[in-house]
Amino acid sequence: MSEEQLKILEAQFEARIARDEKIEPKDWMPEKYRKTHIRQMSQHAHSEIVGMLPEGNWITRAPSLRRKVALLAKVQDEAGHGLYLYSACETLGISRDELYEQLHTGKAKYSSIFNYPTVTWADMGAIGWLVDGAAIINQVPLCSTSYGPYARAMIRVCKEESFHQRQGYEIMIKLANGTPEQKEMAQDALNRWWWPSLMMLGPTDAESVHTEQSMKWKLKRKSNDDLRQQFIDQTVPQADLIGLTIPDPDLKWNEERQSYDFGPINWDEFWQVVKGHGPCNKERMNARVGAWERGTWVRDAAMAHAEKQASKKLEKAM
Amino acid sequence: MKENLYKYILGIADNSLILGQRLGELCGHGPNLETDIACTNISLDLFGQVRSYYQYAAKIKGENATEDDIAFLRKEREYLNVLLVEQPNTDFAYTITRQFLFDVYHFLFLTELQKSHDMTLAAIAKKSIKEVSYHRRFSSDWMKRLGDGTEESKQRIQDALDALWTYTDELFHQTEADKIIVSENIGVDVTTLKQLYYTEVETILSEATLEVPESKWFQKGGKDGIHTEHMGYLLSDLQYMQRTYPNMEW
Numbered sequence: 001m002s003e004e005q006l007k008i009l010e011a012q013f014e015a016r017i018a019r020d021e022k023i024e025p026k027d028w029m030p031e032k033y034r035k036t037h038i039r040q041m042s043q044h045a046h047s048e049i050v051g052m053l054p055e056g057n058w059i060t061r062a063p064s065l066r067r068k069v070a071l072l073a074k075v076q077d078e079a080g081h082g083l084y085l086y087s088a089c090e091t092l093g094i095s096r097d098e099l100y101e102q103l104h105t106g107k108a109k110y111s112s113i114f115n116y117p118t119v120t121w122a123d124m125g126a127i128g129w130l131v132d133g134a135a136i137i138n139q140v141p142l143c144s145t146s147y148g149p150y151a152r153a154m155i156r157v158c159k160e161e162s163f164h165q166r167q168g169y170e171i172m173i174k175l176a177n178g179t180p181e182q183k184e185m186a187q188d189a190l191n192r193w194w195w196p197s198l199m200m201l202g203p204t205d206a207e208s209v210h211t212e213q214s215m216k217w218k219l220k221r222k223s224n225d226d227l228r229q230q231f232i233d234q235t236v237p238q239a240d241l242i243g244l245t246i247p248d249p250d251l252k253w254n255e256e257r258q259s260y261d262f263g264p265i266n267w268d269e270f271w272q273v274v275k276g277h278g279p280c281n282k283e284r285m286n287a288r289v290g291a292w293e294r295g296t297w298v299r300d301a302a303m304a305h306a307e308k309q310a311s312k313k314l315e316k317a318m
Numbered sequence: 319m320k321e322n323l324y325k326y327i328l329g330i331a332d333n334s335l336i337l338g339q340r341l342g343e344l345c346g347h348g349p350n351l352e353t354d355i356a357c358t359n360i361s362l363d364l365f366g367q368v369r370s371y372y373q374y375a376a377k378i379k380g381e382n383a384t385e386d387d388i389a390f391l392r393k394e395r396e397y398l399n400v401l402l403v404e405q406p407n408t409d410f411a412y413t414i415t416r417q418f419l420f421d422v423y424h425f426l427f428l429t430e431l432q433k434s435h436d437m438t439l440a441a442i443a444k445k446s447i448k449e450v451s452y453h454r455r456f457s458s459d460w461m462k463r464l465g466d467g468t469e470e471s472k473q474r475i476q477d478a479l480d481a482l483w484t485y486t487d488e489l490f491h492q493t494e495a496d497k498i499i500v501s502e503n504i505g506v507d508v509t510t511l512k513q514l515y516y517t518e519v520e521t522i523l524s525e526a527t528l529e530v531p532e533s534k535w536f537q538k539g540g541k542d543g544i545h546t547e548h549m550g551y552l553l554s555d556l557q558y559m560q561r562t563y564p565n566m567e568w
Binding site: 049052053056059060061062063064065066067068069072073075076079080082083086121171174178179181182287290291294295296297298299300301302304305308 | 343350365410463464474558567
């Protein structure tokens with residue numbers, strides 16, 4: 001293809017996106033579009049799968065049968081999200097095994113928040129309320145992103161996430177209205193998860209490398225800082241309502257901006273965790289790689305069995 | 319309180335509780351996403367059944383008992399599950415074999431429990447059997463895949479089968495409470511299921527190209543509350559919150 005032809009194709013492609021048309025797997029797309037989508041969608045899928053671990057940590061110890069069932073179902077939903085995000089990714093010509101390889105070798109990233117430990121039951125509430133809350137703010141705009149399979153996956157993901165968020169908040173309500181010990185547990189969880197949740201919405205706009213191109217492709221519709229402000233404005237009244245205190249002495253309602261002002265975020269901590277030195281980076285990766293390696297003989301057996309069955313069928317037919 | 323009926327219900331429900339707890343340990347650690355989701359699903363089904371049984375048991379017990387008191391606040395000697403279901407997730411072969419050996423029994427058991435003269439138990443059985451029919455298909459399929467897969471998988475699943483076989487006979491033991499409840503046409507006479515159970519198990523094992531273990535030495539005790547050494551650790555996790563923070567609502 002000549003350079004001129006390529007330019008025409010690219011112009012037509014950008015025009016389609018500008019008209020809000022969906023790009024489908026078999027459509028022509030620029031290589032950069034394909035790569036950017038593989039990167040973002042797989043990062044999202046990996047986050048779902050790694051995100052199963054901190055919550056999975058409390059399944060065997062959930063405090064009641066009702067909570068145990070809800071937590072199991074929630075973690076299972078995350079596996080489901082991972083599954084259809086990986087499938088959506090595969091429509092761009094990369095296999096699930098390759099995607100895992102990227103995760104296991106550290107080439108692909110996942111959301112840093114899952115590198116924090118879940119040390120009490122209240123963390124199940126805080127994760128649902130704050131982490132899923134921040135995820136929804138990130139993800140709702142993606143329901144109308146330009147790549148069809150991603151947009152459709154996100155519609156379902158967002159519905160389930162919003163259910164998880166309510167479920168998490170409900171755990172917090174119960175604790176906040178419970179005994180002094182329970183209330184203390186809830187406040188402690190909020191103290192530990194608040195700042196990492198703010199960081200989850202990404203580096204400040206000045207530092208964010210992917211924003212401009214992603215905006216054009218509707219992979220992103222608002223800047224990280226705008227999303228963060230939206231999250232804070234939405235969450236502070238929820239904390240007030242149940243009598244918990246946001247751990248930020250600088251937090252203050254700004255009448256003029258009709259938004260909360262907030263204190264400085266510790267970006268050194270953020271980059272430390274992103275670069276692999278958070279409290280649980282190694283544990284999370286060991287758990288993923290370990291499960292994959294322990295499962296090798298199982299996957300091999302399933303493959304060998306399927307081949308045997310197929311050749312038996314063929315023999316019968318002949 | 320109807321002491322025997324209460325015990326009889328625990329005998330059924332504790333199997334699902336402990337097996338569900340074992341499967342819950344694996345959530346997020348499966349050999350691939352699809353089996354991870356499937357095992358969690360089975361765990362969820364089992365906990366659903368547990369809640370129906372315990373809610374009924376709590377009603378029988380009275381004294382403001384709740385499903386959670388029954389699930390979390392008994393001593394180890396008061397749990398009445400069979401030894402099979404408390405065995406650890408040594409590897410995926412053990413997990414699947416444990417599941418398979420229980421599912422074949424569970425399906426036969428619920429088929430009969432549907433005819434119970436106790437309407438609540440019959441209704442729970444009727445609802446659960448649909449789920450358990452899927453569990454049995456899932457675990458049987460995996461027995462065949464692993465048995466007739468690779469050399470390594472065959473060896474692993476045979477090892478698991480040889481190790482867990484010793485816990486199968488207990489499924490057909492009857493406690494004193496069981497006998498009384500059977501005589502009242504409420505309970506299932508499990509002794510009548512034994513032959514059919516082994517026939518069904520052996521059919522699948524033969525399709526899976528596996529050897530039926532020859533050992534005739536069997537372990538029992540779970541139904542009387544005498545468990546293997548694994549049980550205490552399982553309960554430590556299960557009961558952790560309720561023991562550390564007594565008398566609170568979650």
